[in-house]
Amino acid sequence: MAEEYTECLLENNKYHEHCPGCKVDQMKKSRRGFPFSELLSVWIIVLCTALPISSLFPFLYFMISDFDIAKKEEDIGFYAGFVGCSFMLGRTLTSVIWGIIADRYGRKPAILIGTASVVIFNTLFGLSVNFWMAIITRFCLGSFNGLLGPIKAYAIEIFRDEYQGLALSAVSTAWGIGLIIGPAMGGFLAQPAKQYPSLFSEESVFGKFPYFLPCLVISCFALLVTIVSLRIPETLHNHKIADDASSHDESIKFLSHDPESHKVTERNEKNSLLKNWPLISSIIVYCILSLHDMAYTEV
Structure with a gap:
């Protein structure tokens, strides 16, 4: 009896008129049926984040070899390790900061910055002309792409209680699929002038930058995701x-x-x-x- 009276007592003060988080709570309360649009939004955002992580591994050896920084062939793996870890190093140093930003300014800004960073820095990585440019662009990509934590919080907040387990499983599923599709795209699309000479010439931009095509495809997908993410609702409450x-x-x-x-x-x-x-x-x-x-x- 006390719990029912408490709910009635607080019902009128539960929602705030200009709070985006309260609007989402009202939407969840009134909505019935399976949340397909929210599930698709979370899925493509996480996929956009996961694709650049492993897409470089199939061609990284050849990329380092083309940079002519390794004096011996045995040293290529040594330098490739620095490029491979620079992304995760940047993410490690900034993930907590992006979590604080998401808690203070909203989940949506953190998500938009993360997807936009893929568009910018992943494209620049494909245009890398030397070893240090590759490391810096990958480090910046990881530093600005700290949305894995905010997207999990967003997934919990945008779904009703009975679908929250599904929301987090969608995050993990999209992450795993991205780690599968990413290397496949890197392997099939790298060095297109050599693999598909009938479609790409050595004088084209893809001949001068043989590892640009897979990065460009992922960046175009990230641009599409960024545009779609502009319409997702904010879930953070802005009242006290x-x-x-x-x-x-x-x-x-x-x-x-x-x-x-x-x-x-x-x-x-x-x-x-x-x-x-x-x-x-x-x-x-x-x-x-x-x-x-x-x-x-x-x-």
């Missing part, structure tokens, strides 16, 4: 959620006559995330999994 939560807790406290109702919340707020062992252990396990995944892919 802490005040709303406080008033909600006050109502529950009043109804339940429980003077201890705030103590657990206050203790949790004071604890550091670094002392949250379930969180840290999950991060460690994910790091080990990612280490094996990327090492196998590069080898």
Whole structure:
């Protein structure tokens, strides 16, 4: 009885008129049926992020060889490792920052910047003329493409409770498919003047930049995704959620006559995330999994 009275008491104050997050909550409450459009949006955004990660591996050896930076053939793998890891290095250094930006300014800006970065830096990587340009463009691509965390938060917030498991599985599925399609595109489309001389000449831009075509195709797809992402709704609440939560807790406290109702919340707020062992252990396990995944892919 107390819970029902609490919901009725807070129903009128639950939604804010100019809050995008509240509009999404109202949309989820009124919508019935399977959310195909939201699922497709999340899927193509994650696919756009995953494609550039591994698309370079089939041609990276030949790219480093063309740069003439390796004195011996045995050194090509050494230099290729730097280009391969520069993307993930940039992502490692900036992922937390992009999470903070997504929490403060919205999920949509972080997503748009991430997809737009693929358009810009992946294209520049295909036009690389030396080793350092390749490293810098890949590092910038990873640094500005930190939307894997925000897109998971977005997927949780845009779907109703009964579809949230499906939303996160769509993220993982699109990621895995991107890691499959990416190398295939890199292998089939690299050095097109040599592979398809009837379609591409040595004097064309694809002959002068033999690794530009796969990057261009991925960048065009990323441009399309960026345009589509302009229409997705923002899910972040822009009102003071802490005040709303406080008033909600006050109502529950009043109804339940429980003077201890705030103590657990206050203790949790004071604890550091670094002392949250379930969180840290999950991060460690994910790091080990990612280490094996990327090492196998590069080898």
